[in-house]
Amino acid sequence: MKPLHFSFLSLTIMLLSIFCTAAQAQQSQTIQGIWLGKLEIKKDVHMNIAFEIESTEDQQLKAVLHSLDQKVYDIPVDEVVFDGSALTLKVLALNATYKGILLDATTLQGGLAQNSKDAFPMNMKKVDRLPVARAKRPQEPVKPYPYLEEEVSYRNGTANVTLSGTLTMPATAGPHPAILLIPGSGPNDRDQTIFGHRVFLVLADMLTRAGYAVLRADDRGVNKSTGDFASASVIDLASDAVAAVNYLKNRPEIDKAHIGLMGHSLGAEIAPIAANNSSDVAYVVLMSGSASTSGPMLFFEQCRAHYTSVGVSKAGIDLNEKILKKAFEIVRTEPDNELAKAKIKTMLQKMEKEVAKLNQQDRELLDMTIPLNSKEYTQFLSPAHRVDLFHNTAAELQKLKCPVLAINGSKDLQILPVNLQRIEKALQKGGNTHYTIKEFENKNHLFQTTSTGLIGEYGQLDETMAPDVVAYMVDWINSLSPLQSSQ
Template identity: 30%
Template structure:
């Protein structure tokens, strides 16, 4: 073996993964030995990487997981914790320090139910939301019936945040929607959750299709289909089907309620009510400030982002603007659609009951700038209840101090107090 020690190879492994994350596939592939260059040309490397990582969402954190030595080769595994799953990038180095082997291994995280869940009190049934090309699989969690089988249950449909979320809204080791489904079912409330269209049919979303997509295709259509499916289930009280949205799902919940006024009520968890572009800028500013002082690169990124935010504000009807000129590469069509359906205007016409919940440590949706607007808009309504949980983050998980993205990579559960507030509101309100 060469003089390269494991510390050298750890650094090489992290550099390789960073280059892949930054889409510098040519630079990453240049570290391969001759055999790997033949077996894994740049085009194949890109294809394999995207197939595994695109459905996993945004990166939360990255670090060397373990090292090993076998038959003269050194193996370094780098754990990439994405929003929806963890992926282990296993690299084999030869004696010259070149990469002679590569494996991308999705890491399954075992779910540990929180103490407030009683799995003996409910059952789960697999269902399909919609039909045809965009049908998505889901799970209906149903409380066990009483002995006379005459009981019907209130139902809740869960609507995800942004990105290609699975039915559990898995973020790192956390499964927010499974916590909600199992926690509420333990209290006699049925819950329907499902995989997002952009996850189940990820390969169908070409650049052309994404450029034309709005929140209607991404979220609203399947949410409405799910509500109708739940109403038809024999165990469900069809007049008591509610909709619970988290993050983006919460932001568009009033719009869903507007389209289906028979929904019994809306539960809004961390709902952004301001323009999306403003929230994006606020998030980046917060994240860059965590280290105390911004780097020159971060300052430049923020200045560029401010220009892109201003570009969104100035969008004209039907104007063609490359997504590269807009925040996070989101299309002009998507931003225009959100801007043409302001939540405050929808709320003025919406009479259904609402429960508005917010974490006080949430840096993605502001407990002041957003939650206070919900309060202002709805304070005169006697069928609306608002509650702030000071110690909870965007995932409604308990914590201390400033919230960070790394916090999402630590296993936790939706607070029991949140489950209790929702269940009581459903039964009383």
């Protein structure tokens, strides 16, 4: 009887499996589609948000977020969980989570929380199409490309992570000089998608057409890349860049004597660390890079530039910086996280009287509500943040011996162009004479042509990256002789 029992049990399990798979597929179909909602930020202030959910070939759900008012499309949703009634969508790039309950086939009731704050209400309705046309991105390449494209992966054995990415190469015979693109603050996908612009897709296309092999990869924990981005410091991310260089130099199509790093924003902070830990880096290009003796200085500059641009008073900006300085000093001096949290909470309670004196507009623009939210400050207590916050980028630049190109836009409000002078000073102090400094007029942080530089304008501009900026970088790289471009 055992064989009969075994066959019956196997059949039962098989039927249950089929039933469960069918049920899951039906649940999946219920939630698939375009969901449109109004994010209620405060009274009479809202943003139109859409989620587009679909199923993959292996019956997994995937999604993207569209911020319609900002004309920002296709922000990757990193986690999609749906159990037939409750939906959770996590967007790591925005540090945001949407949670909703399916009331019927076309209605979700829920809210969106960002930066660990309470959720803003956002109910959603299922619609047939987006209410507005997608923004034009005329610089995005259209297949078939006039060059080779390959999906690749490589290991960072030190960190036990695997990075996935795209390698593009000229169709002509190699070996080809290569460039590794290093993105800014993340987590980022390989295209460094920002406000609907696939910045690294466009940049890689231009560079590959100019004769370079280009590698761009997803950050840790993004798409097929393994690991945890949240726990990774700039030192950890630099080790990922070194792993990429090692991968490139072992490809027969690559000229291993001419592998360069091109980092944007935070990537321009990571690139020097990687170059100083690899003898295979021929040169470094710093796009909107910084040179500070500590992270807080850069952080304060960014806050001042941003809040000035949106209309916060000097009193409001000064108070915000005062609170940040106190919080960062606690982070710097108190190694015990629980004690640090308590000290930050006590400090914020003492500062609430001064916050209450600010006018309503300042409090709203600074997002300061009483009681002050300690989570906004205690997030810097993570090991990665502790490293990043006090990392000396100027000292790292002083160690660089390979050729360096540092560029910035005159309208950059995230990394102010004054950093070019600091980068030059650091390179000079380290004895590096093989460098070029260039400021581009009327270019913002993404090197788009602009008259304002405002962050909110990024998604509204059709241009992804100004061609003259890329042409200048290509000319500079081409100008390097084999002697100059090796350490």
